[in-house]
Amino acid sequence: MTVEREFVGLPSPVVGRAGAGGHPCQGVYYRPRGSKPDVAIIATHYNIDFSEHYLADLCATRGVGFLGWNTRFRGAEPYFLLDHAVADIAVGVRWLREQAGVERVVLLGNSGGGSLMAAYQSQSVQPNLEPEYGRASIVHAAMELPGADLYISLAAHPGRPEVLTNWMDPSVISEDDPLSVDPTLDPFDQEREIPFTKEFVDRYRQAQRRRNDRITQWARSEIDRLVAAGHHDRLFTTPRLWADLRMIDGSIDPNNREFPSCYLGEPQRANYGIYGVGTVSSLRTWLSMWSLSDSQCNAAPHLARIKIPALVVEADGDSGVFPSDTRAIVDALSSADLTTHTLEGDHYLRDREGAREDAAELITNWVKDRS
Known part of the structure:
Protein backbone atom coordinates (compact mmCIF):
# COMPACT_ATOMS: atom_id res chain seq x y z
CA MET A 1 0.00 0.00 0.00
CA THR A 2 1.43 3.36 -1.01
CA VAL A 3 1.21 6.36 1.28
CA GLU A 4 0.09 9.85 0.34
CA ARG A 5 1.63 12.73 2.27
CA GLU A 6 0.12 16.19 2.60
CA PHE A 7 1.88 19.18 4.12
CA VAL A 8 -0.41 21.11 6.45
CA GLY A 9 0.41 24.68 7.46
CA LEU A 10 -2.17 26.57 9.51
CA PRO A 11 -2.53 29.78 11.52
CA SER A 12 -2.20 29.72 15.29
CA PRO A 13 -4.80 31.38 17.50
CA VAL A 14 -1.91 32.75 19.55
CA VAL A 15 0.73 34.15 17.17
CA GLY A 16 0.86 35.27 13.55
CA ARG A 17 2.81 33.92 10.59
CA ALA A 18 6.55 34.34 10.40
CA GLY A 19 7.91 37.25 8.44
CA ALA A 20 9.15 34.86 5.77
CA GLY A 21 5.64 33.41 5.48
CA GLY A 22 5.76 30.19 7.48
CA HIS A 23 2.72 29.17 9.49
CA PRO A 24 3.31 28.61 13.22
CA CYS A 25 1.37 25.32 13.17
CA GLN A 26 2.79 22.83 10.70
CA GLY A 27 2.79 19.12 10.07
CA VAL A 28 2.46 16.31 7.55
CA TYR A 29 -0.63 14.13 7.16
CA TYR A 30 -0.08 10.52 6.06
CA ARG A 31 -2.86 8.36 4.64
CA PRO A 32 -3.22 5.44 2.23
CA ARG A 33 -3.18 6.85 -1.29
CA GLY A 34 -6.66 7.53 -2.60
CA SER A 35 -8.38 6.89 0.72
CA LYS A 36 -9.91 9.03 3.44
CA PRO A 37 -9.43 7.30 6.80
CA ASP A 38 -12.18 7.81 9.37
CA VAL A 39 -9.68 7.38 12.21
CA ALA A 40 -6.35 9.16 12.55
CA ILE A 41 -3.53 9.63 15.03
CA ILE A 42 -2.07 13.02 15.93
CA ALA A 43 1.40 13.04 17.49
CA THR A 44 3.01 16.16 18.96
CA HIS A 45 6.02 16.85 21.18
CA TYR A 46 7.01 19.83 23.30
CA ASN A 47 9.77 20.85 20.90
CA ILE A 48 10.85 17.90 18.73
CA ASP A 49 9.68 17.90 15.10
CA PHE A 50 7.20 15.03 14.74
CA SER A 51 6.23 15.74 11.12
CA GLU A 52 8.31 12.75 9.99
CA HIS A 53 7.64 10.49 12.96
CA TYR A 54 8.89 6.95 12.49
CA LEU A 55 5.37 5.51 12.91
CA ALA A 56 3.69 7.77 10.34
CA ASP A 57 4.18 5.70 7.18
CA LEU A 58 3.79 2.44 9.10
CA CYS A 59 0.40 3.43 10.50
CA ALA A 60 -0.81 4.84 7.18
CA THR A 61 0.03 1.60 5.35
CA ARG A 62 -2.17 -0.14 7.91
CA GLY A 63 -5.13 2.09 7.14
CA VAL A 64 -4.88 4.61 9.99
CA GLY A 65 -4.22 8.27 9.19
CA PHE A 66 -1.30 9.92 10.94
CA LEU A 67 -0.77 13.65 11.47
CA GLY A 68 2.76 14.41 12.62
CA TRP A 69 1.99 17.79 14.14
CA ASN A 70 4.18 20.63 15.39
CA THR A 71 3.27 23.63 17.48
CA ARG A 72 5.18 26.88 17.12
CA PHE A 73 7.65 25.54 19.69
CA ARG A 74 9.25 22.96 17.38
CA GLY A 75 12.96 23.60 17.75
CA ALA A 76 12.15 26.41 20.20
CA GLU A 77 12.14 24.72 23.60
CA PRO A 78 13.51 27.77 25.48
CA TYR A 79 10.29 29.70 24.79
CA PHE A 80 7.68 27.03 25.55
CA LEU A 81 4.39 27.90 27.26
CA LEU A 82 1.92 25.10 27.91
CA ASP A 83 -1.32 26.98 27.25
CA HIS A 84 0.03 28.24 23.91
CA ALA A 85 1.03 24.70 22.94
CA VAL A 86 -2.33 23.06 23.65
CA ALA A 87 -4.04 25.83 21.67
CA ASP A 88 -1.82 24.92 18.70
CA ILE A 89 -2.51 21.20 19.11
CA ALA A 90 -6.22 22.01 18.89
CA VAL A 91 -5.59 23.47 15.44
CA GLY A 92 -4.39 20.06 14.27
CA VAL A 93 -7.26 18.18 15.92
CA ARG A 94 -9.81 20.48 14.29
CA TRP A 95 -8.14 20.09 10.90
CA LEU A 96 -8.42 16.31 11.15
CA ARG A 97 -12.13 16.48 11.94
CA GLU A 98 -13.16 19.37 9.70
CA GLN A 99 -10.85 19.03 6.69
CA ALA A 100 -9.54 15.46 6.61
CA GLY A 101 -12.92 13.90 7.38
CA VAL A 102 -11.70 12.00 10.43
CA GLU A 103 -14.39 10.82 12.82
CA ARG A 104 -12.20 9.44 15.60
CA VAL A 105 -9.01 11.17 16.75
CA VAL A 106 -6.24 9.36 18.60
CA LEU A 107 -3.72 11.29 20.71
CA LEU A 108 -0.26 9.72 20.55
CA GLY A 109 2.00 10.82 23.38
CA ASN A 110 5.46 9.56 22.49
CA SER A 111 8.48 10.21 24.70
CA GLY A 112 8.13 13.73 26.14
CA GLY A 113 4.89 14.09 24.20
CA GLY A 114 3.15 11.73 26.62
CA SER A 115 2.56 14.39 29.26
CA LEU A 116 1.85 17.08 26.65
CA MET A 117 -0.94 15.09 25.02
CA ALA A 118 -2.25 14.15 28.46
CA ALA A 119 -2.40 17.84 29.34
CA TYR A 120 -4.26 18.51 26.09
CA GLN A 121 -6.94 15.90 26.73
CA SER A 122 -7.20 16.91 30.38
CA GLN A 123 -7.73 20.55 29.45
CA SER A 124 -10.36 19.57 26.86
CA VAL A 125 -12.31 17.63 29.48
CA GLN A 126 -12.04 20.11 32.32
CA PRO A 127 -10.16 23.38 31.81
CA ASN A 128 -7.62 23.42 34.61
CA LEU A 129 -4.52 25.28 33.45
CA GLU A 130 -3.50 28.24 35.56
CA PRO A 131 -1.22 31.13 34.59
CA GLU A 132 2.34 30.73 35.77
CA TYR A 133 3.97 33.14 38.19
CA GLY A 134 4.05 36.62 36.71
CA ARG A 135 1.29 35.99 34.15
CA ALA A 136 -2.23 37.34 34.60
CA SER A 137 -4.09 34.73 32.53
CA ILE A 138 -3.76 31.92 30.03
CA VAL A 139 -4.71 32.39 26.39
CA HIS A 140 -8.42 32.13 25.63
CA ALA A 141 -7.83 29.58 22.85
CA ALA A 142 -6.61 27.09 25.47
CA MET A 143 -9.99 27.16 27.21
CA GLU A 144 -11.98 25.55 24.39
CA LEU A 145 -10.21 22.45 23.08
CA PRO A 146 -11.86 19.68 21.05
CA GLY A 147 -11.34 16.39 22.85
CA ALA A 148 -10.00 13.17 21.38
CA ASP A 149 -11.41 9.64 21.41
CA LEU A 150 -8.38 7.52 22.30
CA TYR A 151 -5.08 8.12 24.11
CA ILE A 152 -1.77 6.29 23.59
CA SER A 153 1.36 6.61 25.71
CA LEU A 154 4.43 5.26 23.89
CA ALA A 155 7.80 5.14 25.68
CA ALA A 156 6.63 8.23 27.53
CA HIS A 157 8.17 10.14 30.39
CA PRO A 158 5.98 10.90 33.43
CA GLY A 159 6.26 14.65 32.97
CA ARG A 160 8.64 17.41 31.99
CA PRO A 161 9.60 18.59 35.50
CA GLU A 162 9.98 14.99 36.68
CA SER A 291 9.75 23.60 37.74
CA LEU A 292 8.64 20.85 40.13
CA SER A 293 6.53 23.28 42.13
CA ASP A 294 5.12 25.48 39.35
CA SER A 295 4.96 23.50 36.11
CA GLN A 296 1.71 21.96 34.90
CA CYS A 297 3.60 19.67 32.52
CA ASN A 298 3.61 16.86 35.07
CA ALA A 299 1.45 14.08 33.67
CA ALA A 300 -0.25 12.60 36.75
CA PRO A 301 -2.96 15.24 37.38
CA HIS A 302 -3.83 15.27 33.68
CA LEU A 303 -3.85 11.49 33.33
CA ALA A 304 -6.33 11.31 36.20
CA ARG A 305 -8.83 13.25 34.06
CA ILE A 306 -8.45 10.91 31.08
CA LYS A 307 -11.30 8.40 30.92
CA ILE A 308 -11.20 7.58 27.21
CA PRO A 309 -9.65 4.22 26.22
CA ALA A 310 -5.90 4.25 26.75
CA LEU A 311 -2.94 2.17 25.58
CA VAL A 312 0.37 2.38 27.45
CA VAL A 313 3.42 0.92 25.70
CA GLU A 314 6.92 0.72 27.15
CA ALA A 315 10.21 -0.34 25.56
CA ASP A 316 12.08 -2.88 27.64
CA GLY A 317 15.53 -1.52 26.72
CA ASP A 318 14.76 2.16 27.27
CA SER A 319 17.64 4.04 28.91
CA GLY A 320 15.60 7.13 29.75
CA VAL A 321 12.08 5.88 30.51
CA PHE A 322 12.22 3.30 33.26
CA PRO A 323 9.69 0.73 34.53
CA SER A 324 8.64 2.89 37.49
CA ASP A 325 7.92 5.75 35.07
CA THR A 326 5.56 3.57 33.06
CA ARG A 327 3.89 2.24 36.21
CA ALA A 328 3.27 5.81 37.35
CA ILE A 329 1.49 6.55 34.06
CA VAL A 330 -0.63 3.41 34.29
CA ASP A 331 -1.53 4.08 37.92
CA ALA A 332 -2.54 7.68 37.19
CA LEU A 333 -4.89 6.99 34.27
CA SER A 334 -8.64 6.85 34.98
CA SER A 335 -9.49 4.90 31.83
CA ALA A 336 -11.74 1.89 32.39
CA ASP A 337 -10.49 0.50 29.06
CA LEU A 338 -6.75 0.40 29.74
CA THR A 339 -4.27 -1.78 27.86
CA THR A 340 -0.57 -2.13 28.64
CA HIS A 341 2.15 -3.69 26.51
CA THR A 342 5.92 -4.07 26.56
CA LEU A 343 7.93 -4.02 23.35
CA GLU A 344 11.43 -5.36 22.98
CA GLY A 345 13.66 -2.46 22.02
CA ASP A 346 15.26 0.85 22.93
CA HIS A 347 13.54 4.20 23.39
CA TYR A 348 13.37 4.95 19.67
CA LEU A 349 12.78 1.31 18.66
CA ARG A 350 15.82 1.47 16.39
CA ASP A 351 18.08 -1.25 17.78
CA ARG A 352 15.91 -4.27 17.01
CA GLU A 353 14.91 -4.95 13.42
CA GLY A 354 11.13 -4.96 13.12
CA ALA A 355 10.51 -3.17 16.43
CA ARG A 356 8.86 -0.18 14.79
CA GLU A 357 6.70 -2.43 12.64
CA ASP A 358 5.65 -4.29 15.79
CA ALA A 359 4.70 -0.99 17.43
CA ALA A 360 2.66 0.11 14.42
CA GLU A 361 0.88 -3.25 14.27
CA LEU A 362 0.07 -3.12 17.97
CA ILE A 363 -1.17 0.46 17.84
CA THR A 364 -3.27 0.20 14.68
CA ASN A 365 -4.89 -3.06 15.77
CA TRP A 366 -5.74 -1.55 19.15
CA VAL A 367 -7.19 1.54 17.47
CA LYS A 368 -9.23 -0.46 14.95
CA ASP A 369 -10.66 -2.62 17.73
CA ARG A 370 -12.10 0.58 19.22
CA SER A 371 -13.32 2.24 16.02
Whole structure:
Protein backbone atom coordinates (compact mmCIF):
# COMPACT_ATOMS: atom_id res chain seq x y z
CA MET A 1 0.00 0.00 0.00
CA THR A 2 1.43 3.36 -1.01
CA VAL A 3 1.21 6.36 1.28
CA GLU A 4 0.09 9.85 0.34
CA ARG A 5 1.63 12.73 2.27
CA GLU A 6 0.12 16.19 2.60
CA PHE A 7 1.88 19.18 4.12
CA VAL A 8 -0.41 21.11 6.45
CA GLY A 9 0.41 24.68 7.46
CA LEU A 10 -2.17 26.57 9.51
CA PRO A 11 -2.53 29.78 11.52
CA SER A 12 -2.20 29.72 15.29
CA PRO A 13 -4.80 31.38 17.50
CA VAL A 14 -1.91 32.75 19.55
CA VAL A 15 0.73 34.15 17.17
CA GLY A 16 0.86 35.27 13.55
CA ARG A 17 2.81 33.92 10.59
CA ALA A 18 6.55 34.34 10.40
CA GLY A 19 7.91 37.25 8.44
CA ALA A 20 9.15 34.86 5.77
CA GLY A 21 5.64 33.41 5.48
CA GLY A 22 5.76 30.19 7.48
CA HIS A 23 2.72 29.17 9.49
CA PRO A 24 3.31 28.61 13.22
CA CYS A 25 1.37 25.32 13.17
CA GLN A 26 2.79 22.83 10.70
CA GLY A 27 2.79 19.12 10.07
CA VAL A 28 2.46 16.31 7.55
CA TYR A 29 -0.63 14.13 7.16
CA TYR A 30 -0.08 10.52 6.06
CA ARG A 31 -2.86 8.36 4.64
CA PRO A 32 -3.22 5.44 2.23
CA ARG A 33 -3.18 6.85 -1.29
CA GLY A 34 -6.66 7.53 -2.60
CA SER A 35 -8.38 6.89 0.72
CA LYS A 36 -9.91 9.03 3.44
CA PRO A 37 -9.43 7.30 6.80
CA ASP A 38 -12.18 7.81 9.37
CA VAL A 39 -9.68 7.38 12.21
CA ALA A 40 -6.35 9.16 12.55
CA ILE A 41 -3.53 9.63 15.03
CA ILE A 42 -2.07 13.02 15.93
CA ALA A 43 1.40 13.04 17.49
CA THR A 44 3.01 16.16 18.96
CA HIS A 45 6.02 16.85 21.18
CA TYR A 46 7.01 19.83 23.30
CA ASN A 47 9.77 20.85 20.90
CA ILE A 48 10.85 17.90 18.73
CA ASP A 49 9.68 17.90 15.10
CA PHE A 50 7.20 15.03 14.74
CA SER A 51 6.23 15.74 11.12
CA GLU A 52 8.31 12.75 9.99
CA HIS A 53 7.64 10.49 12.96
CA TYR A 54 8.89 6.95 12.49
CA LEU A 55 5.37 5.51 12.91
CA ALA A 56 3.69 7.77 10.34
CA ASP A 57 4.18 5.70 7.18
CA LEU A 58 3.79 2.44 9.10
CA CYS A 59 0.40 3.43 10.50
CA ALA A 60 -0.81 4.84 7.18
CA THR A 61 0.03 1.60 5.35
CA ARG A 62 -2.17 -0.14 7.91
CA GLY A 63 -5.13 2.09 7.14
CA VAL A 64 -4.88 4.61 9.99
CA GLY A 65 -4.22 8.27 9.19
CA PHE A 66 -1.30 9.92 10.94
CA LEU A 67 -0.77 13.65 11.47
CA GLY A 68 2.76 14.41 12.62
CA TRP A 69 1.99 17.79 14.14
CA ASN A 70 4.18 20.63 15.39
CA THR A 71 3.27 23.63 17.48
CA ARG A 72 5.18 26.88 17.12
CA PHE A 73 7.65 25.54 19.69
CA ARG A 74 9.25 22.96 17.38
CA GLY A 75 12.96 23.60 17.75
CA ALA A 76 12.15 26.41 20.20
CA GLU A 77 12.14 24.72 23.60
CA PRO A 78 13.51 27.77 25.48
CA TYR A 79 10.29 29.70 24.79
CA PHE A 80 7.68 27.03 25.55
CA LEU A 81 4.39 27.90 27.26
CA LEU A 82 1.92 25.10 27.91
CA ASP A 83 -1.32 26.98 27.25
CA HIS A 84 0.03 28.24 23.91
CA ALA A 85 1.03 24.70 22.94
CA VAL A 86 -2.33 23.06 23.65
CA ALA A 87 -4.04 25.83 21.67
CA ASP A 88 -1.82 24.92 18.70
CA ILE A 89 -2.51 21.20 19.11
CA ALA A 90 -6.22 22.01 18.89
CA VAL A 91 -5.59 23.47 15.44
CA GLY A 92 -4.39 20.06 14.27
CA VAL A 93 -7.26 18.18 15.92
CA ARG A 94 -9.81 20.48 14.29
CA TRP A 95 -8.14 20.09 10.90
CA LEU A 96 -8.42 16.31 11.15
CA ARG A 97 -12.13 16.48 11.94
CA GLU A 98 -13.16 19.37 9.70
CA GLN A 99 -10.85 19.03 6.69
CA ALA A 100 -9.54 15.46 6.61
CA GLY A 101 -12.92 13.90 7.38
CA VAL A 102 -11.70 12.00 10.43
CA GLU A 103 -14.39 10.82 12.82
CA ARG A 104 -12.20 9.44 15.60
CA VAL A 105 -9.01 11.17 16.75
CA VAL A 106 -6.24 9.36 18.60
CA LEU A 107 -3.72 11.29 20.71
CA LEU A 108 -0.26 9.72 20.55
CA GLY A 109 2.00 10.82 23.38
CA ASN A 110 5.46 9.56 22.49
CA SER A 111 8.48 10.21 24.70
CA GLY A 112 8.13 13.73 26.14
CA GLY A 113 4.89 14.09 24.20
CA GLY A 114 3.15 11.73 26.62
CA SER A 115 2.56 14.39 29.26
CA LEU A 116 1.85 17.08 26.65
CA MET A 117 -0.94 15.09 25.02
CA ALA A 118 -2.25 14.15 28.46
CA ALA A 119 -2.40 17.84 29.34
CA TYR A 120 -4.26 18.51 26.09
CA GLN A 121 -6.94 15.90 26.73
CA SER A 122 -7.20 16.91 30.38
CA GLN A 123 -7.73 20.55 29.45
CA SER A 124 -10.36 19.57 26.86
CA VAL A 125 -12.31 17.63 29.48
CA GLN A 126 -12.04 20.11 32.32
CA PRO A 127 -10.16 23.38 31.81
CA ASN A 128 -7.62 23.42 34.61
CA LEU A 129 -4.52 25.28 33.45
CA GLU A 130 -3.50 28.24 35.56
CA PRO A 131 -1.22 31.13 34.59
CA GLU A 132 2.34 30.73 35.77
CA TYR A 133 3.97 33.14 38.19
CA GLY A 134 4.05 36.62 36.71
CA ARG A 135 1.29 35.99 34.15
CA ALA A 136 -2.23 37.34 34.60
CA SER A 137 -4.09 34.73 32.53
CA ILE A 138 -3.76 31.92 30.03
CA VAL A 139 -4.71 32.39 26.39
CA HIS A 140 -8.42 32.13 25.63
CA ALA A 141 -7.83 29.58 22.85
CA ALA A 142 -6.61 27.09 25.47
CA MET A 143 -9.99 27.16 27.21
CA GLU A 144 -11.98 25.55 24.39
CA LEU A 145 -10.21 22.45 23.08
CA PRO A 146 -11.86 19.68 21.05
CA GLY A 147 -11.34 16.39 22.85
CA ALA A 148 -10.00 13.17 21.38
CA ASP A 149 -11.41 9.64 21.41
CA LEU A 150 -8.38 7.52 22.30
CA TYR A 151 -5.08 8.12 24.11
CA ILE A 152 -1.77 6.29 23.59
CA SER A 153 1.36 6.61 25.71
CA LEU A 154 4.43 5.26 23.89
CA ALA A 155 7.80 5.14 25.68
CA ALA A 156 6.63 8.23 27.53
CA HIS A 157 8.17 10.14 30.39
CA PRO A 158 5.98 10.90 33.43
CA GLY A 159 6.26 14.65 32.97
CA ARG A 160 8.64 17.41 31.99
CA PRO A 161 9.60 18.59 35.50
CA GLU A 162 9.98 14.99 36.68
CA VAL A 163 12.28 13.91 33.88
CA LEU A 164 14.52 16.95 34.16
CA THR A 165 14.79 16.61 37.93
CA ASN A 166 15.50 12.88 37.73
CA TRP A 167 18.21 13.52 35.15
CA MET A 168 19.87 16.58 36.68
CA ASP A 169 23.20 16.41 38.46
CA PRO A 170 22.75 17.68 42.03
CA SER A 171 26.49 17.90 42.61
CA VAL A 172 26.53 21.22 40.73
CA ILE A 173 27.60 23.85 43.26
CA SER A 174 27.19 26.94 41.08
CA GLU A 175 24.79 27.22 38.13
CA ASP A 176 27.29 29.64 36.59
CA ASP A 177 30.13 27.11 36.67
CA PRO A 178 29.55 23.80 34.84
CA LEU A 179 32.73 22.40 36.40
CA SER A 180 31.75 23.06 40.02
CA VAL A 181 31.30 19.76 41.86
CA ASP A 182 30.30 18.71 45.34
CA PRO A 183 32.26 15.45 45.60
CA THR A 184 29.85 14.02 48.16
CA LEU A 185 27.12 14.01 45.49
CA ASP A 186 29.20 13.32 42.38
CA PRO A 187 27.85 10.11 40.77
CA PHE A 188 30.89 9.91 38.49
CA ASP A 189 33.49 10.06 41.25
CA GLN A 190 35.99 7.28 40.58
CA GLU A 191 35.77 6.22 44.22
CA ARG A 192 31.98 5.95 44.11
CA GLU A 193 30.67 2.47 44.82
CA ILE A 194 28.43 0.93 42.14
CA PRO A 195 25.81 -0.39 42.67
CA PHE A 196 25.02 2.83 44.52
CA THR A 197 24.11 2.47 48.17
CA LYS A 198 20.55 3.18 49.25
CA GLU A 199 21.83 6.01 51.45
CA PHE A 200 23.51 7.68 48.47
CA VAL A 201 20.48 7.21 46.21
CA ASP A 202 18.14 8.76 48.78
CA ARG A 203 20.48 11.68 49.44
CA TYR A 204 21.02 12.20 45.71
CA ARG A 205 17.28 12.27 44.92
CA GLN A 206 16.64 14.80 47.68
CA ALA A 207 19.47 16.99 46.39
CA GLN A 208 18.03 16.86 42.86
CA ARG A 209 14.73 18.23 44.12
CA ARG A 210 16.52 20.94 46.07
CA ARG A 211 18.40 22.00 42.96
CA ASN A 212 15.17 22.26 40.98
CA ASP A 213 13.58 24.29 43.78
CA ARG A 214 16.59 26.65 43.97
CA ILE A 215 16.35 27.40 40.25
CA THR A 216 12.61 28.00 40.58
CA GLN A 217 13.06 30.47 43.42
CA TRP A 218 15.77 32.27 41.47
CA ALA A 219 13.57 32.39 38.34
CA ARG A 220 10.70 33.93 40.30
CA SER A 221 12.90 36.58 41.88
CA GLU A 222 14.57 37.30 38.54
CA ILE A 223 11.17 37.85 36.91
CA ASP A 224 10.35 40.34 39.67
CA ARG A 225 13.66 42.13 39.12
CA LEU A 226 13.21 42.34 35.35
CA VAL A 227 9.59 43.47 35.53
CA ALA A 228 10.51 46.18 38.02
CA ALA A 229 13.03 47.45 35.47
CA GLY A 230 10.43 47.42 32.69
CA HIS A 231 11.46 44.15 31.05
CA HIS A 232 9.75 40.79 30.62
CA ASP A 233 12.05 37.77 30.49
CA ARG A 234 15.56 36.47 29.85
CA LEU A 235 17.36 33.29 28.88
CA PHE A 236 19.67 31.26 31.10
CA THR A 237 21.51 27.95 30.92
CA THR A 238 21.29 24.92 33.18
CA PRO A 239 24.38 22.68 33.10
CA ARG A 240 24.83 18.95 33.67
CA LEU A 241 21.50 17.27 32.95
CA TRP A 242 22.47 13.69 32.10
CA ALA A 243 23.01 12.24 35.56
CA ASP A 244 20.07 10.02 36.43
CA LEU A 245 21.54 7.29 38.60
CA ARG A 246 19.56 4.76 36.56
CA MET A 247 21.67 5.68 33.54
CA ILE A 248 24.77 4.60 35.45
CA ASP A 249 23.57 1.76 37.67
CA GLY A 250 21.37 -0.78 35.90
CA SER A 251 20.31 -2.40 39.16
CA ILE A 252 18.12 0.63 39.94
CA ASP A 253 14.71 0.32 38.28
CA PRO A 254 16.04 -2.56 36.17
CA ASN A 255 15.02 -3.40 32.62
CA ASN A 256 16.95 -4.71 29.61
CA ARG A 257 18.81 -1.46 28.88
CA GLU A 258 22.54 -1.23 28.37
CA PHE A 259 24.39 0.68 31.06
CA PRO A 260 26.03 3.00 31.61
CA SER A 261 24.12 4.70 28.81
CA CYS A 262 21.77 7.56 27.98
CA TYR A 263 20.19 8.88 24.80
CA LEU A 264 23.44 10.68 23.93
CA GLY A 265 25.71 7.74 24.69
CA GLU A 266 28.05 7.68 27.69
CA PRO A 267 26.38 9.58 30.58
CA GLN A 268 29.44 11.33 32.01
CA ARG A 269 30.46 12.70 28.62
CA ALA A 270 26.89 13.79 27.85
CA ASN A 271 26.53 15.34 31.31
CA TYR A 272 29.38 17.75 30.66
CA GLY A 273 28.27 18.51 27.10
CA ILE A 274 25.93 21.15 25.72
CA TYR A 275 23.11 19.02 24.31
CA GLY A 276 19.99 17.82 26.06
CA VAL A 277 16.63 18.82 27.47
CA GLY A 278 16.35 22.00 29.48
CA THR A 279 19.87 23.26 28.82
CA VAL A 280 18.58 26.68 27.71
CA SER A 281 15.40 28.22 29.01
CA SER A 282 13.64 31.49 29.56
CA LEU A 283 12.54 32.25 33.10
CA ARG A 284 8.88 31.85 32.20
CA THR A 285 9.50 28.62 30.31
CA TRP A 286 11.30 27.20 33.34
CA LEU A 287 8.19 27.84 35.41
CA SER A 288 5.87 26.52 32.70
CA MET A 289 7.84 23.40 31.78
CA TRP A 290 10.58 22.42 34.22
CA SER A 291 9.75 23.60 37.74
CA LEU A 292 8.64 20.85 40.13
CA SER A 293 6.53 23.28 42.13
CA ASP A 294 5.12 25.48 39.35
CA SER A 295 4.96 23.50 36.11
CA GLN A 296 1.71 21.96 34.90
CA CYS A 297 3.60 19.67 32.52
CA ASN A 298 3.61 16.86 35.07
CA ALA A 299 1.45 14.08 33.67
CA ALA A 300 -0.25 12.60 36.75
CA PRO A 301 -2.96 15.24 37.38
CA HIS A 302 -3.83 15.27 33.68
CA LEU A 303 -3.85 11.49 33.33
CA ALA A 304 -6.33 11.31 36.20
CA ARG A 305 -8.83 13.25 34.06
CA ILE A 306 -8.45 10.91 31.08
CA LYS A 307 -11.30 8.40 30.92
CA ILE A 308 -11.20 7.58 27.21
CA PRO A 309 -9.65 4.22 26.22
CA ALA A 310 -5.90 4.25 26.75
CA LEU A 311 -2.94 2.17 25.58
CA VAL A 312 0.37 2.38 27.45
CA VAL A 313 3.42 0.92 25.70
CA GLU A 314 6.92 0.72 27.15
CA ALA A 315 10.21 -0.34 25.56
CA ASP A 316 12.08 -2.88 27.64
CA GLY A 317 15.53 -1.52 26.72
CA ASP A 318 14.76 2.16 27.27
CA SER A 319 17.64 4.04 28.91
CA GLY A 320 15.60 7.13 29.75
CA VAL A 321 12.08 5.88 30.51
CA PHE A 322 12.22 3.30 33.26
CA PRO A 323 9.69 0.73 34.53
CA SER A 324 8.64 2.89 37.49
CA ASP A 325 7.92 5.75 35.07
CA THR A 326 5.56 3.57 33.06
CA ARG A 327 3.89 2.24 36.21
CA ALA A 328 3.27 5.81 37.35
CA ILE A 329 1.49 6.55 34.06
CA VAL A 330 -0.63 3.41 34.29
CA ASP A 331 -1.53 4.08 37.92
CA ALA A 332 -2.54 7.68 37.19
CA LEU A 333 -4.89 6.99 34.27
CA SER A 334 -8.64 6.85 34.98
CA SER A 335 -9.49 4.90 31.83
CA ALA A 336 -11.74 1.89 32.39
CA ASP A 337 -10.49 0.50 29.06
CA LEU A 338 -6.75 0.40 29.74
CA THR A 339 -4.27 -1.78 27.86
CA THR A 340 -0.57 -2.13 28.64
CA HIS A 341 2.15 -3.69 26.51
CA THR A 342 5.92 -4.07 26.56
CA LEU A 343 7.93 -4.02 23.35
CA GLU A 344 11.43 -5.36 22.98
CA GLY A 345 13.66 -2.46 22.02
CA ASP A 346 15.26 0.85 22.93
CA HIS A 347 13.54 4.20 23.39
CA TYR A 348 13.37 4.95 19.67
CA LEU A 349 12.78 1.31 18.66
CA ARG A 350 15.82 1.47 16.39
CA ASP A 351 18.08 -1.25 17.78
CA ARG A 352 15.91 -4.27 17.01
CA GLU A 353 14.91 -4.95 13.42
CA GLY A 354 11.13 -4.96 13.12
CA ALA A 355 10.51 -3.17 16.43
CA ARG A 356 8.86 -0.18 14.79
CA GLU A 357 6.70 -2.43 12.64
CA ASP A 358 5.65 -4.29 15.79
CA ALA A 359 4.70 -0.99 17.43
CA ALA A 360 2.66 0.11 14.42
CA GLU A 361 0.88 -3.25 14.27
CA LEU A 362 0.07 -3.12 17.97
CA ILE A 363 -1.17 0.46 17.84
CA THR A 364 -3.27 0.20 14.68
CA ASN A 365 -4.89 -3.06 15.77
CA TRP A 366 -5.74 -1.55 19.15
CA VAL A 367 -7.19 1.54 17.47
CA LYS A 368 -9.23 -0.46 14.95
CA ASP A 369 -10.66 -2.62 17.73
CA ARG A 370 -12.10 0.58 19.22
CA SER A 371 -13.32 2.24 16.02
